[in-house]
Amino acid sequence: MKHTLSVLVEDEAGVLSRISGLFARRGFNIESLAVGPAEQVGISRITMVVPGDDRAIEQVTKQLYKLINVLKVQDITEVPCVERELMLMKVNATSSNRSEILELVNIFRARVVDVAEDSLTIEVVGDPGKMVAIVQVLNRFGIREIARTGKIALIRESGVNTEYLKLLEARV
Incomplete structure (x- = not known):
């Protein structure tokens, strides 16, 4: 674990x-x-x-x-926390697939921070699961480079466990 x-x-x-x-x-x-x-x-x-x-x-x-x-x-593994990571990802982007990549970037609430003739550099902030998901989605375009920070986390003073809330939402 x-x-x-x-x-x-x-x-x-x-x-x-x-x-x-x-x-x-x-x-x-x-x-x-x-x-x-x-x-x-x-x-x-x-x-x-x-x-x-x-x-x-x-x-x-x-x-x-x-x-x-x-x-x-x-x-703090079992304690309700706010967890975040930062990732910069350079993805191959041609004129024919650039708009599709931009749509996917928007879905993940990520940002394009650099545009080149044949690539896009994307900034993603979120929980570690989001990082894995966007890499899987953009992998088909060809990922040139990835740089990730380590996870940072603070205990939720509210005590609200968002993972538990996600499970409840899934059932409804």
Whole structure:
């Protein structure tokens, strides 16, 4: 199972290297990693997606707390969250298929950020599932390049689980 960890750390040189080293020493892979300033000056939030069972994640969490500069570790996998990723995608686009690609881009609420004679560069923001879906849809045109950020996530203060709401909508 994939777990999403939210880690608050002091914003100092070497923190990320110590955390990635901890994962490497224990043979854990980090599938997604995003780091940026948090709400407080001098604090950064690291959001990472890590495969593993509950026991392994619990052990990694304990090890993270032993590192200097780690302030808080949360496994937010089962908690209602707002999750987003950013992806830039360069797609082959000829004059004959450009309008079809633009329609698909609009359906996904994505944006064209660069136009060339034979390609379009598209910006997509959304949950990880949206990223997979648009890649599948545009793959038939030929994808030249993809650059993706790691997943970022914040706990929903409302406590509303949108995945649960989607299931209810599907039944109605």
